[in-house]
Amino acid sequence: MGRRSLAVVPWPDIGQWCLELHKSDGAAMERNMLRQDVSRTAVRTSADHRVPVTDRTPQEPPLRVSPGAEPAGPPDDVLQLLTPEGVRRSHADLDDWVADVGDDELAALYEDMVVVRRLDLEATALQRQGELGLWPPLLGQEAAQVGSARALRRDDFVFSSYRENAVAYCRGVDLTDLVRVWRGTTASGWDPFAVGMATPTIIIGAQTLHATGYAMGCVKDGADSVAVAYFGDGATSEGDVNEAMVFAATFRAPVVFFCQNNQFAISEPVGLVAVRPLADRAPGFGIPSLRVDGNDVLAVTAATRIALDRARRGEGPTFIEAVTYRRGPHTTSDDPTRYVDPAVAEEWCAKDPILRVERLLESRGRLTAELTAAVTEHADAAAAEMRRGCLGLEAPPPLSVFDHVYTAPTSWLERQKSQYAAYLAMFEEA
């Protein structure tokens, strides 16, 4: 419990493939650099496929990915600034967007990631110990969540799914509130308006419409706040997500569609819902998209900032596909051994989002004993605080089951409540 989480992550040899942009795309990329500004060149629109992220080698019509097929292999066309080996690569489209991220800022992101991994593992442990009913681990997705969430402003608003606990952490959600719903004491954890983040939506994709509507409201208000919708790869197949893209494009809503492609929807590989990269979907709706290495906190930060900037400048929605990997089970109830290829899982361990930052910091001489001690301490303290908070959560009073159905009591429900109170009283009397 007290140990730093990173220490327990197995660390296999690093394979040969890398996340760099294909060399062959370099020329086209440079051509583009000349005639478009940075924020535009990095995004893909189907009208202009010569921007770097979309200039793929022409290919035959997409081959069917048959149901049950393996999840797609390593992405070969994602935006990346930090390799798994911890090497900072430069990228003409992205560098400017993280120019302010110096060593201190990097250390802060590092700290965030370590803390949220620690919290995530702690929550998993709490579930295993019977203190939580369920937990959806985010192991492996720390960079996607921290990198995007830390790019937001206070007055932006997040609409997420259930797995975005690192986002919630970055938004400032109280640690006890993080586990409330998973302990079953309430149906959601916190006051959305206090932190600028709605509580999780379990119905897959439904929140993307809320984000779009919120963003439409920002336009009406003349505010430059942005709504961010987090959702998974599986969610992209739900009607709601597609309708959200229609509305966002039509109303040029300042919304960022942040899709964490963690390769799975429970057991189903991403290839089952998309025969092409998910980032290719949005341009057809008139929404530019970015495909980014979701395990690279710098690239995620840059991409999110590009999208936020577009939104604030009135250019409307952007779609980001953060390519990552769900290293844990879908939830603590899941048995991934039934469908996960251990070799692939191992490959992804090599692309750990935290380790590469650690390596970068190390290469700069910033991974000092002080830093790791402080970070570990912070993570341990956070985990302990969350655990304490969790164990302190009690079942709410019985009659509270009737509260908050409406904003004001109704005679109908007051009657049921009163009858149930009479019923409970019977046992007290006895």
Place this chain on the structure above:
Amino acid sequence: MGRRSLAVVPWPDIGQWCLELHKSDGAAMERNMLRQDVSRTAVRTSADHRVPVTDRTPQEPPLRVSPGAEPAGPPDDVLQLLTPEGVRRSHADLDDWVADVGDDELAALYEDMVVVRRLDLEATALQRQGELGLWPPLLGQEAAQVGSARALRRDDFVFSSYRENAVAYCRGVDLTDLVRVWRGTTASGWDPFAVGMATPTIIIGAQTLHATGYAMGCVKDGADSVAVAYFGDGATSEGDVNEAMVFAATFRAPVVFFCQNNQFAISEPVGLVAVRPLADRAPGFGIPSLRVDGNDVLAVTAATRIALDRARRGEGPTFIEAVTYRRGPHTTSDDPTRYVDPAVAEEWCAKDPILRVERLLESRGRLTAELTAAVTEHADAAAAEMRRGCLGLEAPPPLSVFDHVYTAPTSWLERQKSQYAAYLAMFEEA
């Protein structure tokens, strides 16, 4: 009534714009011709934008089309074989697909279009005379419907919306059955299996999933039948249509998504549901698409055959956007003067799908007096037959309201029926 419908269509001067493919695309087009087969080169996939229909001039990120804006102007990038002036243009990708369409075949398509226009106007008249409750005119969409429907095989299966009465006609639907539902005597007109076409689905977009499922069944059966889903521009915004594309791509289903972009969803211009051409949507799902002049029966035929061929050869779904114009009201209940720009409407009159075939036939010396007489006679006879059939349709017997809820009677419903019979008997006794 007895007069040929074409005579009453106003015929303004033909404007200068034309539907030809952009000249500047020629080079890219030819390049492509060299290395891909015909059926592939004509389709657009987002992976290969150098095929003719997608090689647009690079453009800025899509501009917002604000709600209530005018429908998009004349399409400048649609596939076309027959100009509004009646000139047959050649197109390397398409010509082969209509090589068998000689003058006789052209005359037959002409006849179909004249007949369905006549039937459509007759039905509108029947509605105005109080004989039908409602009618959704297809005026202006004859080429899109006839050209596609005539490309189908008997064993293909159509799933349509309410406006595809010309498709139903081509499938061999009995003329009385065409108006049955609009007279209110039944909820749908014909036996789908007798003609290979489901009866109309009024819930926008729902039928696209049925078509996809049917196509999945064809694959299971090892049959090379194809399912065709007809739907409108407005429908593309419904979740179901997008989910249908997801399923079709995943299961490589032999389904043709045939979208008639008639510029309107009731009063809403297509720009309200799509800030980019509708045909751009499908490639992101991994579905190649074609954007075709929907008022050009030859181009529609070619495009449909390309799509059918891909489907039969196991290459999966294709999306066709047939760019056309709804010349009448949404339905006979609609008042299009509230939202239609008469200048635009007039422009579209100049692009009449029938007139251009007439002109072509004329230029070939095939628009003989015999032909026009025969066609007129056929149209008149069909209209008369439909009218006769319509007027003969009686209200069904009262107790039939209880029939066909289930495939076998249930005690619950039999009881209601028996009680209602007793109720009705009371009046007979009296």
Place this chain on the structure above:
Amino acid sequence: MATLTLAAALTSGLRHALEDDPKVVVMGEDVGRLGGVFRVTDGLQKDFGPDRVMDTPLAESGIVGTAVGLCYRGYRPVVEIQFDGFVFPAFDQLVTQVAKLHYRTRGAVRVPLTVRIPYGGGIGAVEHHSESPEAYFTHTSGLRVVTCSNPQDAHTMLRQAIACDDPVVFFEPKRRYWTKGEVDTDAPLDDVPMEQARVVTRGDDVTLVTYGPLVATAVDAALAAREDGIGIEVLDLRSLSPVDLATVEESVRHTGRLVITHEAQQHGGLGAEIAASITERCFFHLEQPPARVTGFDVPYPAAKLEEHFLPDVDRILDAVDRVLGRQNSLTGWKG
């Protein structure tokens, strides 16, 4: 006071709401330039601009889902579902999000959304244009469901619904859109609470509970019965969830007889709840079991059959005879 059709009274209600509160926005398919297929939003976009009266893409889940987002941002959206049968694509958002958000967040998030749905039959329409889906919503805790039967209620209740901090599904009896009546648009909104049922006619013999389009039919039935010397007390529920059962109960305690009529199918319709609840509460005051006169348990039929599906004066009076123990269609009937 002005004489308005029910539809115009709704328009005027919307207009007032838009004027009174800058956070009110109207959205839906064809509600802007066209003014809605029933013209209920006619002229509003012209006067309030496309930012406040928005034509939306054709996608009901999208309409309701983005309206939820607008609520998060402090707006009070009024969305139009074009016809009863087209609400189902939005059902998920309504049931899993709209209805539950306030409960889920223990009051932190309010969803002051109004969902306008023209409903009911009798207009000779094609499929999906004549349905009465209210029971799906009244079975959904967290939604308020109301309907109106006359221009004054249409005007006032719509404004109340929009002012209400809870989500309200507002059913508009489409075949009564052209019913005219006096409307006082200055009547204070809190005169009659939205939740309160109304006694439309007084009567001592039978309580006849209904709502929406059938209120007029019920009143016709009461007038006809009066000629036979039978006093029918017609109650217009107005609020379908919560139901003002106290008013029904009071009437039934007086008359001892209850008939409920609605267009929706019987099985699990709102009539079942009222019959069951009233039986629970007034069993020993009932002379006869409550009778229901409803649509049959079949999908809404083709237009030429709807006269058989829809309750009418005769079928209501037959049920009145039944609860009075008089000769009726089921006398001697063997099931």
Place this chain on the structure above:
Amino acid sequence: MATLTLAAALTSGLRHALEDDPKVVVMGEDVGRLGGVFRVTDGLQKDFGPDRVMDTPLAESGIVGTAVGLCYRGYRPVVEIQFDGFVFPAFDQLVTQVAKLHYRTRGAVRVPLTVRIPYGGGIGAVEHHSESPEAYFTHTSGLRVVTCSNPQDAHTMLRQAIACDDPVVFFEPKRRYWTKGEVDTDAPLDDVPMEQARVVTRGDDVTLVTYGPLVATAVDAALAAREDGIGIEVLDLRSLSPVDLATVEESVRHTGRLVITHEAQQHGGLGAEIAASITERCFFHLEQPPARVTGFDVPYPAAKLEEHFLPDVDRILDAVDRVLGRQNSLTGWKG
């Protein structure tokens, strides 16, 4: 005969159906390689191949809508909705298409679709994982709705549902998945029709109607009551639409007292229909008004509160006392 859990009995039912009819296909989220989140489809893809047991994209409307298309092509799809609360995105397809196609086409198109939905609470789950949405479907003419309470019924009824030419919504009581029982997988399918209710325990004093997960609870209540000398006749409805009201009626005519219990919310729940219908048919045999013991009219609450929401033996016995006129929680209660 084999001893199987209810879940395994369902698996074996599916296996039989897949073997018996090549047109049967199983489809849904995670039903293939994973075998379903509850493992009900475990091993089927391995044995019947991915063409007959298909993992589908995550889209419920897509699942049901493509299944409709498969029906047109002569297939008999069995689709799984992962949890009760996730059926709503498919609601439009179910209500406007699946339920109405046969009626719409006057019998030309059959939709022999089975929709499996694990439902109900009591498993300590998060939101949307414990609901009982059956009333939405029983109010929808054209759908058959059934549920099971024991392994034998699970096995047989699922096969009956798949063999049925009508669409059947098949609710599986998820908290009873692990209940074990003897299952005769060779029992002829027409032994007991799917529509028929079952008398689970005989009793002279009170009729207790229930279904699905609460049948076991009702039996516990009957056992407890027996010790007090009270005879409860427990009826397991099995079919929720159509309801075998004749069996209920017969029992109530004998006992004169009716209690109905289900987990779903009260307002407009199936209990309302049964109470109303039985009152219509047996009014003069009833000693007391039918009592309902149901979930409250609130969204399904957080796990730590569900014990209050869910009917249990004590709440049922309290209602039994009420219909027997014995001292109970509402004795002296003033509303």
